Amino acid sequence: MRVNILLACEETGERLYLTSKNRRNNPERLELKKYSPKLRRKVIFREVKK
DSSP: EEEEEEEEETTTTEEEEEEEEEEEOSOOOOOOEEEEETTTEEEEEEEEEO
């Protein structure tokens, strides 16, 4: 079952990206490197609760 999740920046805390994941295959929190317009570089974005 795929669910929508929010990704928040580790450094600034801004919640910019919405993506989906399969909870059966990835039960732990998702971490992706994404672009942060505030910092103007790629940083780690971690899954947060809504």
